[in-house]
Amino acid sequence: MDILNTPNPLARLFPYLLTYRNKLLLGLLFVLLTNLFNVLGPLLIGSAIDRLKSDFSSAQLVSYGLLIILMAAGRGLFLFMVRQTIIVVSRDCEQDIRNDLYQHIQRLSTRYYKTRSTGDILARNTNDLNAIRSFLGPGIMYSANTLATFLFIIPIMAYVNWELTLVALLPLPVMSYMVFRMGKSIHHQYTHIQSHYSSLTTRVQENLSGIRVVKAYVREAWEIMTFTRLNRTYMLKNLRLVRYQALFYSLMSLLIGLSVVLVVWYGGSLVIAGKLTLGEMTQFVIFVGMLIWPMIALGWVINIIQQASASQKRINEILDEVPEVRDTPQTDPEIQSVKGFLTFKSVSFGYQPDRPVLKDISFSVTPGQVLAVTGETGSGKSTLVNLVMRLFDPDSGTILMDGRPLREIPLKVLRKHIGYVPQDTFLFSDTIANNIGFGVESAGEEEIRLVADLASIRENIEDFPQRYDTFVGERGITLSGGQKQRTAIARALLRKPSVLILDDSLSAVDTQTEDLILNRLKEHAESRLTIIVSHRISAIRNATHILVLSGGEVVEQGTHSELLAANGLYAATWEKQKLEDELKAIT
Numbered sequence: 279m280d281i282l283n284t285p286n287p288l289a290r291l292f293p294y295l296l297t298y299r300n301k302l303l304l305g306l307l308f309v310l311l312t313n314l315f316n317v318l319g320p321l322l323i324g325s326a327i328d329r330l331k332s333d334f335s336s337a338q339l340v341s342y343g344l345l346i347i348l349m350a351a352g353r354g355l356f357l358f359m360v361r362q363t364i365i366v367v368s369r370d371c372e373q374d375i376r377n378d379l380y381q382h383i384q385r386l387s388t389r390y391y392k393t394r395s396t397g398d399i400l401a402r403n404t405n406d407l408n409a410i411r412s413f414l415g416p417g418i419m420y421s422a423n424t425l426a427t428f429l430f431i432i433p434i435m436a437y438v439n440w441e442l443t444l445v446a447l448l449p450l451p452v453m454s455y456m457v458f459r460m461g462k463s464i465h466h467q468y469t470h471i472q473s474h475y476s477s478l479t480t481r482v483q484e485n486l487s488g489i490r491v492v493k494a495y496v497r498e499a500w501e502i503m504t505f506t507r508l509n510r511t512y513m514l515k516n517l518r519l520v521r522y523q524a525l526f527y528s529l530m531s532l533l534i535g536l537s538v539v540l541v542v543w544y545g546g547s548l549v550i551a552g553k554l555t556l557g558e559m560t561q562f563v564i565f566v567g568m569l570i571w572p573m574i575a576l577g578w579v580i581n582i583i584q585q586a587s588a589s590q591k592r593i594n595e596i597l598d599e600v601p602e603v604r605d606t607p608q609t610d611p612e613i614q615s616v617k618g619f620l621t622f623k624s625v626s627f628g629y630q631p632d633r634p635v636l637k638d639i640s641f642s643v644t645p646g647q648v649l650a651v652t653g654e655t656g657s658g659k660s661t662l663v664n665l666v667m668r669l670f671d672p673d674s675g676t677i678l679m680d681g682r683p684l685r686e687i688p689l690k691v692l693r694k695h696i697g698y699v700p701q702d703t704f705l706f707s708d709t710i711a712n713n714i715g716f717g718v719e720s721a722g723e724e725e726i727r728l729v730a731d732l733a734s735i736r737e738n739i740e741d742f743p744q745r746y747d748t749f750v751g752e753r754g755i756t757l758s759g760g761q762k763q764r765t766a767i768a769r770a771l772l773r774k775p776s777v778l779i780l781d782d783s784l785s786a787v788d789t790q791t792e793d794l795i796l797n798r799l800k801e802h803a804e805s806r807l808t809i810i811v812s813h814r815i816s817a818i819r820n821a822t823h824i825l826v827l828s829g830g831e832v833v834e835q836g837t838h839s840e841l842l843a844a845n846g847l848y849a850a851t852w853e854k855q856k857l858e859d860e861l862k863a864i865t
């Protein structure tokens with residue numbers, strides 16, 4: 279069987295269970311006690327029936343009755359305790375696994391996210407985790423119970439009459455075979471269902487994030503149709519599984535029924551022949567009846583295990599993903615800060631091995647300087663700054679920070695000292711203050727006001743009725759593109775970074791505001807390396823070092839005046855943009 283193959287994906291759960299071993303063992307003890315009380319009932323009934331024939335006072339009958347009720351009460355009590363322990367453990371484990379998974383996901387490299395859809399990751403964190411919980415809770419509880427029931431009932435039955443026991447258990451091998459065959463198919467179907475659910479989640483997630491585009495392109499009807507189709511397939515796949523499971527349970531009941539018939543037929547003949555008392559026969563019928571639920575539970579447990587192992591495999595795929603960019607043995611834990619001496623030495627990089635995006639890039643800058651990167655769209659500007667933050671490692675060449683290869687600097691230290699404003703700003707559904715304070719342990723109001731001022735967003739914020747407590751993002755007001763960019767700049771500045779990276783972060787503000795922000799940034803820039811990516815030369819003409827990228831290569835580099843003198847691509851672009859600005863000024 280699939281699940282018996284090593285290594286079993288479910289082995290991953292063992293350490294989690296081990297943490298709660300005491301509670302779990304207690305739960306298993308309660309399972310045993312439940313079953314003890316469970317078998318005592320029929321034994322009492324059997325002996326009561328046999329004693330009916332002889333001297334049996336009604337008082338004794340009542341005491342038997344009371345005893346039987348007592349047994350049932352005991353059983354109920356322990357059943358309650360079983361749930362209170364094992365199901366609770368499953369919830370505890372689920373919480374631990376969810377935390378670990380989330381922690382791991384947070385550490386994964388940027389590249390991982392570029393190749394996986396968010397919906398798929400979400401599905402694994404929700405649906406698949408639920409399947410695991412079912413296994414840890416009901417799965418373990420019912421398998422322990424089934425095992426215990428068999429261990430208690432079958433020896434007693436065999437002790438009373440082993441031949442009749444054999445007859446009663448005759449359908450058992452057929453049953454095991456069915457469980458084996460059908461379990462395999464259920465596992466297979468379930469894996470398909472889960473991956474289909476991932477597609478469904480992805481669709482929903484992307485639609486919600488891109489709802490504005492959907493509406494702008496009047497695609498609602500189309501999207502609804504696509505979703506309906508996906509949803510229908512999901513239902514059909516589930517229905518098929520349910521039909522299969524229904525068939526499975528009915529066949530199980532049929533086999534159990536067969537057992538009862540066999541007991542009555544063979545047991546009846548034994549009673550007639552005087553080899554079995556009526557009480558014993560009654561016990562047998564009750565015992566076989568008591569085996570029905572555990573037998574069905576067995577099939578159900580097999581399903582749960584199959585589903586859990588399929589789900590765990592999907593979760594393991596995430597857990598086994600090693601963050602591509604991570605601290606290595608070369609990392610020097612002594613390094614506590616970053617100054618901002620940055621050197622690229624023949625750096626080449628590509629997202630795919632055969633398609634280089636950056637080719638042989640070399641330059642060197644120091645704190646206090648402003649490095650500008652310009653070039654046509656798709657020339658590799660964002661890629662270059664991503665390498666500085668070590669979101670990716672270069673394929674060849676080295677990047678040095680303060681004279682040390684980036685790999686030697688602990689990732690946490692490196693990124694803590696870089697203030698990065700991405701090209702597509704992202705604000706969380708939270709207050710403006712918290713958005714600016716993101717990533718800084720404690721940000722005072724005064725500090726937030728200061729950086730808001732530097733980023734020229736302070737006046738805007740203070741015009742909002744709730745000022746810094748204004749909610750932005752999905753549940754709050756919507757900031758304009760330029761306001762978002764400036765909020766993101768304030769966020770980056772709050773970290774007092776040694777390296778400040780603005781990736782086209784002023785594209786949504788007018789040239790005047792751009793000038794204003796750049797001038798304010800200058801005030802605190804002596805000890806910091808500033809990297810500005812921009813298409814607009816007006817934003818970078820004062821930079822100390824300008825890189826002009828084209829097709830992933832540095833085609834020109836130098837200061838504004840040097841580049842103008844060179845009369846190349848940069849000079850041509852400058853002329854063109856100057857003309858455009860003049861035209862704009864006239865109209």
Ligand SMILES: Nc1ncnc2c1ncn2[C@@H]1O[C@H](COP(=O)(O)OP(=O)(O)OP(=O)(O)O)[C@@H](O)[C@H]1O
Binds near residue numbers: 658
């Ligand atoms: N995650 C990625 N996977 C594969 N290719 C990528 C990825 N990100 C960018 N690219 C490709 O790398 C090239 C450079 O992209 P990059 O984003 O660095 O350009 P850019 O200069 O910043 O452009 P823009 O001015 O439009 O922001 C492009 O051809 C782009 O298609």
Ligand SMILES: [Mg+2]
Binds near residue numbers: 782
């Ligand atoms: Mg870019």
